[in-house]
Amino acid sequence: MPQLVERRMLKKNVKMHGGEGKFGDQGYLDHMPRLFDKVEDIETKGVNIGHWNYGQHSYREENGRILLEDGHPLICYHYSGFRIVSKDEMQQIHEKGRNDLPFFQEAYRQVLRHVIESVEQVDPLFNGYAKREEDDA
Template structure:
């Protein structure tokens, strides 16, 4: 099974996930996305919509009763982060036909096909996304401090071949996340992400993604130039493959904010493309399921990164 992806989804990210799926429809023909639904509302609505190439999985399908008690102990974002290695491992073990699976956060959006990533680097078992912190309004020492605290990789795009190296790595990552997966930034941990710094040291056949234009986000977009050439989106001199719209919160059908950039005035033009796409999706969902509420709640508006001041 080629071009296999997976994501974890709560109702607060459902509108964004549909934007993600539609963006994949635009840039790829042959793919599938396994979606772990963490609440009944998400599963029910996606079942009703019945999107092609989307395979829905419920928490109970993982056959791990300990996850129910874990949900009571951890905030929703922490719980979803904890599920990441568990879900990826379960898919590789269950579906031997999967050659490689790539986890994609539900707030990613694709502008061109990601197959180039795997064509450029067919050998590594594990591909990691670098997330260089570059915010020019902050002093360099503060950028470096943030980098050290949150880690050098972003777990919103991470890819595993279906082999023993990947399974050993996922088992290790799962154990670490079960031990601790908090959104409180500490010296040696931050969610599921800071652990990724150790993967190249502990495991063989691991590589940073070399293809440009992958998993750019609010943490480094100011480093790049965005432009349209022949109706295609470019970043610097390369095609933009995917942008990570991390921190976007949908407050209502007419109000979408960026939690990390409340005062930003120089956001790339793709923000408008994304917001317009989300608003169209909300309108369509209201027609299909007027009862559904996928807007952000109070818990969804909290983040530790905002508590760090330069």
């Protein structure tokens, strides 16, 4: 019964306040293993790496794979805060001042350019880009 009460409270109090750790799934996911049977945290190395914690690791490329300092593969990286304003321009929205982004961020941009080129082959008039951040003001 306590889980049901907590679930209802969680559902009622979901907010979009990034500074409080309650934006989307952020913060709330921490409670899921306690609230739901058979839900566990992912503890696999190489998962749950993103702009908030990439600096805790060092990376290298080997045989086309990105490896962590201990040799475990990077399985997924949480890309967040990119605004694609053209095929050749992608704005970093989060942590704009950082100049120590992992080397594979540029590889991600190259993949996005390739995907856009593929879309343009199907739809030469494609213009599904976001506005520049300064255009939002």
